[in-house]
Every structure is written in C-alpha cells, then in structure tokens.
Amino acid sequence: xxxxxxxxxxxxxxxxxxxxxxxxxxxxxxxxxxxxxxxxxxxxxxxxxxxxxxxxxxxxxxxxxxxxxxxxxxxxxxxxxxxxxxxxxxxxxxxxxxxxxxxxxxxxxxxxxxxxxxxxxxxxxxxxxxxxxxxxxxxxxxxxxxxxxxxxxxxxxxxxxxxxxxxxxxxxxxxxxxxxxxxxxxxxxxxxxxxxxxxxxxxxxxxxxxxxx
Numbered sequence: 001x002x003x004x005x006x007x008x009x010x011x012x013x014x015x016x017x018x019x020x021x022x023x024x025x026x027x028x029x030x031x032x033x034x035x036x037x038x039x040x041x042x043x044x045x046x047x048x049x050x051x052x053x054x055x056x057x058x059x060x061x062x063x064x065x066x067x068x069x070x071x072x073x074x075x076x077x078x079x080x081x082x083x084x085x086x087x088x089x090x091x092x093x094x095x096x097x098x099x100x101x102x103x104x105x106x107x108x109x110x111x112x113x114x115x116x117x118x119x120x121x122x123x124x125x126x127x128x129x130x131x132x133x134x135x136x137x138x139x140x141x142x143x144x145x146x147x148x149x150x151x152x153x154x155x156x157x158x159x160x161x162x163x164x165x166x167x168x169x170x171x172x173x174x175x176x177x178x179x180x181x182x183x184x185x186x187x188x189x190x191x192x193x194x195x196x197x198x199x200x201x202x203x204x205x206x207x208x209x210x211x212x213x
Contacts (some may be wrong), residue, residue, distance in 0.1 A: 044083055044086045044088075044163050045082050045083050045086075046175075046211040046212075046213050047079050047080065047081055047082070047088055047115070047161075047175075047211060048079065048080045048081075048082055048208075048209075048211070049077060049078070049079050049157070049177045049179060049208075049209035049211055050077070050078045050079075050080075050179075050206055050207070050208060050209060051075065051076070051077055051155055051179035051180070051181055051206065051207045051209060052076040052077065052078050052122070052206050053075065053076040053203055053206075054073055054074070054075045054076070054153075054155070054181045054183070054203045055073060055074045055075075055195050055197050055203065056072075056073050056151075056183055056197035056198045056199075056201050056203075057072040057073055057074065057197055057198060058070055058071060058072035058073075058198050059071055059146075059151075059198040059199055059201075060198075061134065061139055061142060061143070062131075065136065066133065066136075067133075067134045067135075067136060067139040068131045068132065068133060068134060069099075069104055069129065069131075069132050069134040069139075069142075070129065070130050070131055070132070071097065071104045071105050071127070071128070071129040071132070072105075072126070072127070072128045072129075073097060073105070073126075073127050073153075073197075074124060074125070074126045074127070075095070075097075075124070075125060075127065075155055075181070076122065076123070076124045077095065077122070077123050077124075077125075077155070077157070077179065077209075078120060078121070078122045078123075079115065079120070079121050079122075080118070080119070080120045081115040081116065081117060081118060081119050081120075082118070083117060083118075084117055084118070085117065085165060086117070086163050086164065086165055087114060087115060087116050087117065087163070087164035087165075088114070088115040088161055088162070088163060088164070089112075089114050089115075089161060089162040089163075089164060089169070090110075090112055090113050090114075090115065090121075090159060090161055091112055091159075091160045091161065091162060091172065092109070092112065092159050092160045093109065093110035093112070093123075093157055093158075093159040094107040094108070094109050094110075094157065094158045094159065095107065095108050095109075095110060095123075095125055095127070095155065095156070095157045096108065096127060096155075096156055097127050097129070097153050097154065097155055097156070097181075098153065098154045098156055099138065099142065099153055099154075100138055100141065101154075102134070102135060102138055103129075103132075104129045104132055104134075104153075105127040105128055105129035105132075106127070106128060106129055107158070108125040108126070108127055110123045110125060110157075111123070114164075146199050149184060149185030149200075149201075150182070150183065150184045150185065150201075151182075151183040151184075151199075151201055152180060152181070152182055152183070153180075153181040153183070154178055154179070154180060154181070155178070155179040155180075155181055155209075156176070156177065156178055156179075157175070157176070157177035157178075157179075157209075158174075158175075158176060159174075159175040159176075159177070160172045160173065160174060160175065161173050161175050161213065173213050174213070175211065175212070175213045176211075176212045176213075177209050177210070177211050177212075178209060178210045179207055179208075179209035179210075180207050181203065181207070182203070182204040182205065182207065183197075183201040183202065183203060183204065184201065184202065184204050185200055185201060185202075186200045186201070186202050
C-alpha cells in the first residue's frame with residue numbers, strides 16, 4: 001500500500017508539471033500571436049534617411065606600391081519616422097564612409113535616440129580615416145576621378161533599432177543605411193551647393209538613402 005501511495009504522488013506531480021508547462025506554452029503562443037497581429041496591422045515602415053550635406057576636409061593619397069589614404073569629412077544626416085502609430089528606438093548607429101566598397105574612415109557612433117511618430121532627428125558627425133591602407137587599383141580609380149573633377153563616396157550606417165507600439169516594444173532589428181555622396185569640382189558650374197573642400201570639391205545635392213531592416 002505504501003508503494004502504491006508513493007506512485008500516486010509521483011503521478012500527481014507529473015500531471016501538475018504538464019499542466020504548468022501547457023499553461024506557459026499557451027501564454028507564450030498568445031503573446032506571439034498578439035505581437036504578430038500588431039505588427040501586421042500597423043506594418044512599420046522603415047525610417048527615412050537623407051544625406052543633407054557633406055564637407056570634404058581632407059583627401060590625401062600617398063604614392064607607392066602600398067598607398068595610404070587619409071580622409072576627413074563632416075556630414076549631416078537626417079532621419080524621419082514616417083509611421084503614424086509606431087515609434088523607433090535607435091539603440092546603436094555607427095556611421096562611416098566608403099569608396100567603391102572599401103571603408104576609408106573609422107566608424108563614428110551617433111547618439112542613441114527615441115523617434116516618435118513623424119519626428120525628425122539630425123546628426124552632424126565628423127568622420128576621419130588617417131593613413132588607411134588603400135588597394136592600388138582603387139588608388140588609380142580615385143586619381144582618375146579627382147582628375148575628372150568628381151568623386152562619389154558612400155555614407156553607410158550600421159545600426160540596431162526597436163519598434164514601439166503603445167507599451168509594447170519589439171526585439172532588436174539590424175538596420176543598414178547607404179547614402180551616396182556626390183562631390184563635384186567647384187568650377188563645374190554655379191548650380192552646385194556646399195562649401196568648397198579638398199581638391200576643390202563641393203557637395204552636389206541632398207540625396208535619399210537606401211534603408212534595409
């Protein structure tokens with residue numbers, strides 16, 4: 001009899017554990033379904049990024065078989081949240097410049113911010129890349145661009161964002177932003193804007209950025 005009572009006790013404990021596990025799984029499933037419904041109904045739109053201005057302060061390329069490139073620039077980037085009901089937490093934003101996909105400046109971290117419905121935020125970081133090893137074939141391409149009086153750099157932002165709907169906040173999403181920066185010789189015409197920088201180049205026009213989340 002004592003052995004039977006012990007078995008009944010073990011069975012009751014197992015059944016209680018199964019019930020608790022079933023309740024927890026059901027609650028997790030409900031939370032996931034609610035989050036999915038909220039996401040599908042509101043459908044967050046990617047933030048809009050714009051490169052408003054850029055000043056090229058330095059662009060020095062050394063000669064030789066192992067060229068080095070020293071770059072310095074100040075850029076002005078704006079971001080707008082187009083969502084009417086969804087806020088955005090920018091938890092990390094690292095910005096840097098590339099030339100033909102080679103990084104030419106160190107990454108600069110932008111201040112974190114919460115962006116409400118329709119809000120606009122503007123950052124103006126200074127980017128620098130002192131004596132960066134530069135591929136010889138890219139050095140040849142850069143020299144030709146400068147001789148022709150134009151330059152195209154890419155401003156890239158690597159970040160992590162979260163969406164906020166009411167009191168609900170999503171997990172982190174990886175965000176990639178690419179903004180083309182067009183520079184042209186200051187003598188190419190009077191219709192171009194921006195301050196004259198290194199090699200007589202000035203920023204041409206505000207550009208829209210590609211955003212991937």
